[in-house]
Amino acid sequence: xxxxxxxxxxxxxxxxxxxxxxxxxxxxxxxxxxxxxxxxxxxxxxxxxxxxxxxxxxxxxxxxxxxxxxxxxxxxxxxxxxxxxxxxxxxxxxxxxxxxxxxxxxxxxxxxxxxxxxxxxxxxxxxxxxxxxxxxxxxxxxxxxxxxxxxxxxxxxxx
Numbered sequence: 001x002x003x004x005x006x007x008x009x010x011x012x013x014x015x016x017x018x019x020x021x022x023x024x025x026x027x028x029x030x031x032x033x034x035x036x037x038x039x040x041x042x043x044x045x046x047x048x049x050x051x052x053x054x055x056x057x058x059x060x061x062x063x064x065x066x067x068x069x070x071x072x073x074x075x076x077x078x079x080x081x082x083x084x085x086x087x088x089x090x091x092x093x094x095x096x097x098x099x100x101x102x103x104x105x106x107x108x109x110x111x112x113x114x115x116x117x118x119x120x121x122x123x124x125x126x127x128x129x130x131x132x133x134x135x136x137x138x139x140x141x142x143x144x145x146x147x148x149x150x151x152x153x154x155x156x157x158x159x
Contacts, residue, residue, distance in 0.1 A: 005041060010063040012070065018048035024060025027088075046070065053077030062092035076100055084111045 006023040014020040024042035028035050045057040054070060055078040070076055076097045081087035081104040094102050 010066045012046060020046045022060060022066060058082055058086040059089045059093045061089050062096060067096050078103060081105060081108050084108055087112060
């Protein structure tokens, strides 16, 4: 019995007001440079914050058509890598949405470098975040949805 995708893929599926999912393509685990024949499904959660901006949790492989669809909803502002396994595509989304703030769990950069994965975790300038007030509001949003202590801004990780 083969694995199956949750069709349609790369399409925003609203679940409730201000939250939805996007099922992505299969991913494959690579160990020691060998791609294992064990496909697994991927899913990204899309949340509209009280600021009106979008928060993409565990971004799936970038798809231009999906990015266009999300741009039509509202401004994508935050990209979140919730743990050391869900970071592989955050860089692709950050390049497509250069004004986003990329949030990562501890040690994601180290893990990506050790595996020679090109992850471009970026964030906007600190002054830009202060000017539009996102720094304060995102902290409140994280506290409501996810323990903020689990995450650090990528700027903080570099220090």
